[in-house]
Amino acid sequence: MTKIYQKLAIVGEVGAGKTQFIRTISEISPFATEAKSSVDIGKEFTTVGIDYGRLTLSEDIALGLYGLPGQKRFQLLWDMVKKGLWGLLVLVKFNDELNVKALDDVLDHFDPTKNQIPLVIGLTHSDLADTAGDVDLFIDVVNYALDQNNIHAPIVSLDPREVESSLMILQLFDALDHSMGIAMEEHRSVV
Amino acid sequence: MDKRIACLCTIKPSDTNTSHSEQVFSIFDSARIHNKENGIVGAFLVADDTLMQILEGESSALANVLYRVNRDPRIADVSVIVNINIEKRAFSRWSLKLLSEQCAPHVEYLQKVHQLIHEDASFTSNLDTIRYHKIFFHTDNTRSTAPLENTEKSGFEGTLLSMTSWPRPTQLRLTAELMKVCQLLIGHTVEYQRLVTLAIFNSRGELDSCLEKLQEVNAVSVIKAKEPNNLHSIETHQKRKQTSTGGSRFSQALKQFISGQGIKGGHRQ
Numbered sequence: 102m103t104k105i106y107q108k109l110a111i112v113g114e115v116g117a118g119k120t121q122f123i124r125t126i127s128e129i130s131p132f133a134t135e136a137k138s139s140v141d142i143g144k145e146f147t148t149v150g151i152d153y154g155r156l157t158l159s160e161d162i163a164l165g166l167y168g169l170p171g172q173k174r175f176q177l178l179w180d181m182v183k184k185g186l187w188g189l190l191v192l193v194k195f196n197d198e199l200n201v202k203a204l205d206d207v208l209d210h211f212d213p214t215k216n217q218i219p220l221v222i223g224l225t226h227s228d229l230a231d232t233a234g235d236v237d238l239f240i241d242v243v244n245y246a247l248d249q250n251n252i253h254a255p256i257v258s259l260d261p262r263e264v265e266s267s268l269m270i271l272q273l274f275d276a277l278d279h280s281m282g283i284a285m286e287e288h289r290s291v292v
Numbered sequence: 293m294d295k296r297i298a299c300l301c302t303i304k305p306s307d308t309n310t311s312h313s314e315q316v317f318s319i320f321d322s323a324r325i326h327n328k329e330n331g332i333v334g335a336f337l338v339a340d341d342t343l344m345q346i347l348e349g350e351s352s353a354l355a356n357v358l359y360r361v362n363r364d365p366r367i368a369d370v371s372v373i374v375n376i377n378i379e380k381r382a383f384s385r386w387s388l389k390l391l392s393e394q395c396a397p398h399v400e401y402l403q404k405v406h407q408l409i410h411e412d413a414s415f416t417s418n419l420d421t422i423r424y425h426k427i428f429f430h431t432d433n434t435r436s437t438a439p440l441e442n443t444e445k446s447g448f449e450g451t452l453l454s455m456t457s458w459p460r461p462t463q464l465r466l467t468a469e470l471m472k473v474c475q476l477l478i479g480h481t482v483e484y485q486r487l488v489t490l491a492i493f494n495s496r497g498e499l500d501s502c503l504e505k506l507q508e509v510n511a512v513s514v515i516k517a518k519e520p521n522n523l524h525s526i527e528t529h530q531k532r533k534q535t536s537t538g539g540s541r542f543s544q545a546l547k548q549f550i551s552g553q554g555i556k557g558g559h560r561q
């Protein structure tokens with residue numbers, strides 16, 4: 102059987118939880134020793150360059166996890182993993198800042214609609230919000246930014262420190278991939 | 293003594309390269325910081341280029357806001373339509389609502405805000421009336437179609453379904469199943485029957501329960517199909533029974549792995 106290697110890109114601003122997400126998933130990989138060695142366990146440090154982790158599903162099937170910094174000046178890194186993505190996870194950190202510009206850049210660059218890349222916006226650190234209202238406001242802002250980019254994408258609360266929460270994200274991508282396949286078929290039959 | 297003020301203004305197109313959204317955020321951001329520091333609460337409502345700010349706070353603090361707003365080069369035609377003394381504040385924080393996206397919770401929220409201020413509002417110009425309507429009655433075609441009232445068992449039969457945006461996490465926890473349905477419905481109008489034939493779920497009950505969940509939070513619009521239907525989706529192509537595009541082996545392996553991890557939502561085949 103042919104080997105299958107899918108790629109998930111995780112993009113987000115400093116401290117959004119990219120390294121954490123990749124570490125959480127890589128640590129439960131059945132071939133953990135192999136996976137661990139390739140994971141940058143960066144602790145409190147900002148990752149310079151790409152984080153890499155892998156979820157090995159069987160001998161010939163694996164999911165590569167690529168953590169990429171969110172700032173536009175790292176476009177070169179974005180280009181490196183952009184091709185043939187299984188999914189794009191944009192992590193947005195809940196906080197006081199309304200940093201929509203960075204999100205615009207990422208969406209602009211990856212152009213998930215045109216390139217048919219399943220996209221999920223993961224809202225991290227929402228456990229630190231004082232009230233649900235604050236989270237709601239923040240979601241408004243993110244939604245508006247998506248709207249401006251003509252993008253419909255689910256926004257999901259995510260805690261990258263938790264296995265269940267992180268795996269849920271993979272499940273969602275799988276679901277998106279599945280129905281995107283159907284939607285494309287639908288389209289083809291119409292045109 | 294606390295006051296409540298509502299003022300309408302128009303957001304100017306920026307002369308530099310900043311987009312409309314950046315312009316809105318920059319105005320909101322300066323308002324947010326200033327209002328937080330001065331104990332002002334209320335709402336910042338935006339519909340296209342129209343901005344309505346409802347502000348509650350100490351009268352001197354509000355006067356200061358009006359002074360600032362009037363001098364803000366990003367804003368034009370400032371007009372105060374409500375100015376009253378209040379016993380009790382109706383808002384607990386300062387929040388931003390961007391109404392251009394017209395999602396259901398916003399409609400509800402708007403109704404509440406409208407209730408709160410409409411008796412005290414007075415308009416001095418036509419422009420005010422127009423802008424006021426833009427904020428509160430900015431209607432959206434997809435929503436003006438009457439939702440189907442009280443669907444009984446299998447009540448989705450013969451309906452057309454569509455969604456304009458993803459449900460938010462604070463409204464509804466997305467599951468893999470919900471996500472599949474949303475992905476198919478967002479930006480499209482699809483016959484219920486079509487969803488059934490696509491066989492995304494093991495049973496029709498599962499599909500119905502997904503749709504009900506979406507309906508509960510007003511995320512999906514359900515309308516009765518008219519008799520002669522010119523929608524393409526009516527003809528059914530039996531051929532695509534096969535799952536996703538080539539990734540099915542991967543998908544299978546992933547599902548197996550996740551259900552092996554004992555995750556609740558793990559969907560077993």
Ligand SMILES: Nc1nc2c(ncn2[C@@H]2O[C@H](COP(=O)(O)OP(=O)(O)OP(=O)(O)O)[C@@H](O)[C@H]2O)c(=O)[nH]1
Binds near residue numbers: 116259
């Ligand atoms: N409370 C809380 N902490 C989180 C959450 N997500 C991540 N963290 C923590 O936030 C810190 C920063 O996360 P990282 O994973 O290092 O962030 P990063 O995206 O890799 O950041 P850079 O490499 O600097 O770009 C870590 O200590 C994480 O454990 C969350 O949802 N809630």
Ligand SMILES: Cc1cc2nc3c(=O)[nH]c(=O)nc-3n(C[C@H](O)[C@H](O)[C@H](O)COP(=O)(O)O)c2cc1C
Binds near residue numbers: 104105106155157161
């Ligand atoms: C189990 C497995 C693990 C893999 N690990 C990596 C990896 O760590 N880094 C990488 O760049 N490619 C990895 N690959 C991808 C392959 O080396 C090869 O590049 C890929 O299957 C073909 O991709 P292409 O279409 O981009 O050439 C892996 C593939 C499999 C099946």
Ligand SMILES: [Mg+2]
Binds near residue numbers: 146
């Ligand atoms: Mg990092």
